[in-house]
Each structure stands twice: as C-alpha cells, then as structure tokens.
Amino acid sequence: MDHANDVNEIMKVRLQKLQDLKNMGINPFGDKYPYSHNSQQIKGNFVELENQKVKIAGRIMAIRGHGKAAFFDIQDDKGKIQIYIKKDNVSEDTFKLYNLLDIGDIVSLGGKVFKSKRGEITISLDMMKLLAKSLRPMPEKWHGLKDTDIRYRQRYLDLIANPEVKQTFLTRSKIISAMRRYLDENGFIEVETPVLSPIAGGAAARPFITHHNALDMELYLRIATELYLKRLIVGGFEKVYELGKDFRNEGISIKHNPEFTMMELYQAYADYKDMMELTENMVAHIAKEVLGTTKINYQGEEIDLTPPWNRMTMIEAVKHFTGIDFNSVNSDEEARRIASELHIEEVGNQDTIGKILNLIFEEKVEENLVQPTFIYDYPIEISPLAKKKEDNPRFTYRFEAFITRREIANAFSELNDPIDQRDRFLQQVKEREAGDEEAHVFDEDYVTALEYGMPPTGGLGIGIDRLVMLLTDSYSIRDVILFPTMRPKA
RNA sequence: GGGUCAUUAGCUCAGGCGGCAGAGCACCUGACUUUUAAUCAGGGUGUCGGAGGUUCGAGUCCUCCAUGACCCA
Numbered sequence: 001m002d003h004a005n006d007v008n009e010i011m012k013v014r015l016q017k018l019q020d021l022k023n024m025g026i027n028p029f030g031d032k033y034p035y036s037h038n039s040q041q042i043k044g045n046f047v048e049l050e051n052q053k054v055k056i057a058g059r060i061m062a063i064r065g066h067g068k069a070a071f072f073d074i075q076d077d078k079g080k081i082q083i084y085i086k087k088d089n090v091s092e093d094t095f096k097l098y099n100l101l102d103i104g105d106i107v108s109l110g111g112k113v114f115k116s117k118r119g120e121i122t123i124s125l126d127m128m129k130l131l132a133k134s135l136r137p138m139p140e141k142w143h144g145l146k147d148t149d150i151r152y153r154q155r156y157l158d159l160i161a162n163p164e165v166k167q168t169f170l171t172r173s174k175i176i177s178a179m180r181r182y183l184d185e186n187g188f189i190e191v192e193t194p195v196l197s198p199i200a201g202g203a204a205a206r207p208f209i210t211h212h213n214a215l216d217m218e219l220y221l222r223i224a225t226e227l228y229l230k231r232l233i234v235g236g237f238e239k240v241y242e243l244g245k246d247f248r249n250e251g252i253s254i255k256h257n258p259e260f261t262m263m264e265l266y267q268a269y270a271d272y273k274d275m276m277e278l279t280e281n282m283v284a285h286i287a288k289e290v291l292g293t294t295k296i297n298y299q300g301e302e303i304d305l306t307p308p309w310n311r312m313t314m315i316e317a318v319k320h321f322t323g324i325d326f327n328s329v330n331s332d333e334e335a336r337r338i339a340s341e342l343h344i345e346e347v348g349n350q351d352t353i354g355k356i357l358n359l360i361f362e363e364k365v366e367e368n369l370v371q372p373t374f375i376y377d378y379p380i381e382i383s384p385l386a387k388k389k390e391d392n393p394r395f396t397y398r399f400e401a402f403i404t405r406r407e408i409a410n411a412f413s414e415l416n417d418p419i420d421q422r423d424r425f426l427q428q429v430k431e432r433e434a435g436d437e438e439a440h441v442f443d444e445d446y447v448t449a450l451e452y453g454m455p456p457t458g459g460l461g462i463g464i465d466r467l468v469m470l471l472t473d474s475y476s477i478r479d480v481i482l483f484p485t486m487r488p489k490a
Numbered sequence: 491g492g493g494u495c496a497u498u499a500g501c502u503c504a505g506g507c508g509g510c511a512g513a514g515c516a517c518c519u520g521a522c523u524u525u526u527a528a529u530c531a532g533g534g535u536g537u538c539g540g541a542g543g544u545u546c547g548a549g550u551c552c553u554c555c556a557u558g559a560c561c562c563a
Contacts, residue, residue, distance in 0.1 A: 010500055062526075070523090070525085086523055145501070145502090
C-alpha cells in the first residue's frame with residue numbers, strides 16, 4: 001500500500017502541476033461552487049436544455065485532447081457527461097487551467113448544452129473552476145479495479161472505477177429504506193437497544209469483549225438484539241424493531257463478516273405462523289419495490305419470491321431429502337447410528353436426537369433449499385428462547401427461512417414462561433460448562449422481566465447482508481458491505 | 491484452524507527449461523479545434539509482496555513469513 005511519502009513519478013508530476021497552479025494564483029482546492037444540474041438531468045432533459053447554460057460538478061474521468069480543443073468526461077453522483085473545451089470559447093487562463101488538469105481532478109464548470117457530431121450530449125465549456133487536485137493516478141479506465149485487496153481496503157477507488165459496485169450499494173440503501181417503510185407502515189416502532197452490554201445474549205455465538213474504564217468492567221458487543229427487544233414487549237410496546245449491527249467473534253467467509261446488519265422485530269399477540277406471513281410478504285414487497293419484480297435471478301438461478309413460500313417441518317424436510325423419518329426415532333443412540341450411516345461427522349457422543357436431527361438437516365437438506373422455503377418446528381435443544389410445541393415438547397414453534405441454500409430469517413413464537421426459560425438457560429449453562437463456547441449465557445434480568453409477564457409474541461430476525469446479496473445477485477458478503485473486516489496490511 | 495491458488499510499473503496483465511524486466515491503459519515530450527478505449531511520432535517510470543536458502547547466475551527452484559481469493563472444517 002502506498003503511503004503519502006511514497007512519491008512515484010506520476011505523483012511528482014502532479015505535485016509540480018499543483019505548484020504551477022498556485023503560481024498562477026489558482027487555488028487547487030477551491031471553495032464549493034454551486035451546480036445547476038447533474039449529468040442525468042442534463043441527459044434526460046436535452047430537448048429543454050439544448051443551447052441553455054448549465055453548471056455541473058464532478059470528477060474528470062477521461063481527457064481526449066486535440067491541441068487547441070479537447071473532450072473530457074465528468075463523473076458525478078448520477079453518471080458521466082462529456083465536456084467540450086475549445087480555445088476560442090474560453091479565457092486564456094481557463095485554457096491554461098485545462099492544460100494542468102489530470103484524470104481524477106474534481107472541477108465545477110459551466111457551459112451550453114449541445115449534441116456533438118457523433119450524437120453525444122455534451123456541455124460546451126465556457127467557465128471552469130478547480131475544486132480539488134487529484135495527486136494520485138486513478139485505476140485503469142477500461143478494466144476498472146480488480147484487485148480485491150485494494151477494492152475492499154480502498155472502497156472509494158472501487159466506487160469510482162466500478163459503476164456496478166456503486167449500484168449494488170445504492171440498491172442496498174433502497175432495500176433497507178423499503179424495509180423500514182414497510183415496517184413503519186405496519187405499525188412497528190423502531191427502537192435502539194445497547195450495543196455494549198454486560199451479557200451477550202440472544203444467540204449462539206462468541207462475542208467480542210471490550211473494557212469500560214470508568215466502571216472497570218468487561219462489556220460485550222451484542223451478538224443479537226433479541227433479549228432487549230423482548231423486554232420492550234414486556235414494557236408494553238406491541239410492535240418493535242431494530243435495524244443495526246451485531247458482532248460475532250467468528251471466522252470470515254463468503255457469507256460471514258464479524259460485524260453484520262440484522263433486523264429483528266417482535267410483535268405481541270402474534271406467533272411464528274404470523275411471522276412466516278410477515279416474512280414472505282415483506283421480502284416480496286421489498287423485491288417488488290426495489291427491483292420491480294418478485295422473480296429474481298441469483299447466480300444463474302431463477303428464484304421466485306412470490307408468496308406463499310414452501311413450508312416444511314424439519315422432520316418432513318429430512319424425510320423428503322434423506323428418506324429417514326425422525327418421527328419414529330426414539331432414542332439418542334438410534335439417532336447417532338443414523339447420523340453415522342449418513343457420514344455426519346460433527347455428531348458428538350453427548351448429542352441428543354434434536355441436535356442430531358438438526359445436523360442431518362444442515363448437511364443433507366440445506367443444500368437443496370434453493371426456492372424460498374420455511375423450515376419449521378425446530379428441536380428444543382437448539383432453540384432455548386422459543387416456545388415449546390404444545391403437542392410435542394421436543395420441538396418448538398420456530399422456523400428458519402432458506403433461499404438459495406442460505407438461511408435468511410430465523411423466527412419463533414417467543415418463550416414467555418419464565419420458569420421454562422430459566423430451565424432452558426440452565427441447560428445452556430451446562431452445555432457451556434461442557435465446553436460449548438457458543439451456548440447461551442444465563443440472563444437473570446431477562447428472566448425477571450418474563451416473570452412480570454410477557455404476552456404471547458412472535459419474533460423475527462432477518463440477515464440484511466444476505467438479503468442484499470440475494471437481491472443484488474452478489475456472490476460474496478464482502479460485495480454488499482462497504483468496508484468488510486480485513487487484516488491490517490503490514 | 492487445514493488445503494489450493496495468487497502477489498511483477500499507478501491500474502489490468504504476460505513472462506517455456508534458472509541466463510539483460512515486458513505489453514496495454516495511465517504518465518511524460520511533440521503534432522492535432524467534434525473526439526469518445528480519440529489518433530499519430532517518441533519516452534519504461536520497477537525493492538518482481540518480505541526475509542532467508544540453493545546456484546556461477548533466481549521474477550522463475552526450496553523454506554519461512556505477510557496479505558488476499560477460493561475450497562474444506
């Protein structure tokens with residue numbers, strides 16, 4: 001990586017031009033200058049604007065010199081537009097300024113709109129002001145910037161050089177704002193709960209630990225917003241949501257970043273079936289609003305987000321894809337034997353039926369779930385915050401939604417029995433003591449809240465980055481996070 | 491955590507079997523008043539990711555390290 005004092009030849013030349021400009025009395029970092037239009041407005045309203053004077057500002061992306069005239073391309077927030085400068089049309093100083101310009105410089109300029117011989121909408125320049133001299137060479141114009149190391153560390157260069165990258169992040173913004181609008185219009189209240197907390201609860205994950213100096217205590221970055229949001233349901237809010245970052249201290253992969261964006265919502269007097277409907281309706285609504293359709297393409301596969309989505313219990317799904325019916329599996333030993341026959345290697349000696357069922361599901365079923373599918377009725381062992389099924393206490397009213405083989409949502413009828421919740425936490429503590437660092441932490445204060453009484457509640461979490469990946473046809477989570485977590489460059 | 495691949499000019503990339511470091515764009519000099527990957531004539535601007543090793547000689551082979559991508563866990 002270049003440092004400011006690594007001056008290469010190109011930078012030396014540009015620094016000389018900077019000095020030349022100063023010697024001419026031109027401030028190479030001029031004050032703002034108002035613009036009247038952006039590139040898109042000029043191109044979109046050519047009929048009205050032809051021969052009219054406009055002012056525009058942006059970055060020079062190409063210069064095609066012709067001696068006493070030149071064309072250059074200006075890139076602004078909305079796109080590119082061509083500029084024509086002719087010595088006869090401008091002051092001597094302006095033409096001198098043109099001669100000291102480089103690709104990358106930021107300028108504002110004014111002139112008349114016209115169409116060139118080749119039919120390109122162009123501004124015939126009559127005045128120009130330099131707003132920022134660029135001292136470093138831009139990435140190559142034709143191939144763009146490909147080096148992922150530079151693209152992620154210096155995302156600004158990626159955004160300048162690769163228009164499709166900018167488009168992805170524009171779409172990300174639209175998805176998030178469409179989601180907010182959908183929830184707001186459906187009566188949900190957006191709230192903010194602590195990022196720093198003495199207990200990192202609400203999910204099975206290892207937290208980041210930090211230290212508060214004044215209180216001289218360890219604090220954890222949140223791994224979920226769940227337990228705080230449900231306290232608000234206890235407090236009488238009936239529909240709340242939070243959209244923000246969670247932090248999980250785990251590896252980086254094509255679908256994991258240590259900090260990621262999650263939307264969690266909770267609705268009193270609702271259950272997980274309501275959450276299924278909310279999920280499919282909201283995702284379809286967002287797709288329609290942002291992309292104009294619920295039939296999308298992801299990495300070459302057609303995905304139909306139109307509700308209703310497929311629904312299968314976990315047992316049904318495992319039976320469908322492996323032929324094994326866990327309804328008739330009644331002992332942990334039998335479950336372990338089946339897992340062994342299926343070559344599921346993660347199964348431990350202490351694992352119970354429910355855990356093994358889930359492992360088989362993850363290994364043999366997930367890879368088949370391309371079209372949107374709700375998998376519901378999760379084993380109780382892996383669902384310590386979800387309500388037990390009345391007719392089968394080995395399972396809970398919980399579902400996850402899968403699209404393109406990836407989990408995109410997790411939801412349940414929330415466990416609101418404080419006595420059961422206490423037992424479940426105790427079970428998690430046992431598992432932690434047995435070595436599972438991802439087991440849930442006992443949150444006594446949360447149990448206290450439940451003891452005051454929480455209405456039946458449906459809760460839902462949607463991974464925003466994965467949703468954005470789906471709707472922007474992005475292969476890696478790093479392509480939808482502006483500044484993904486990277487090791488510092490030595 | 492393990493494996494595979496990659497790292498060469500500002501960017502995108504070539505460099506057979508170990509023998510003088512290359513191209514396009516960008517940049518510099520000159521020509522050019524409607525071009526658009528402008529064109530034409532010239533110019534190579536480099537710690538070949540880093541440190542060791544083998545060798546008469548290493549971008550190339552070996553070891554370690556760093557960073558990234560992908561696959562696996």
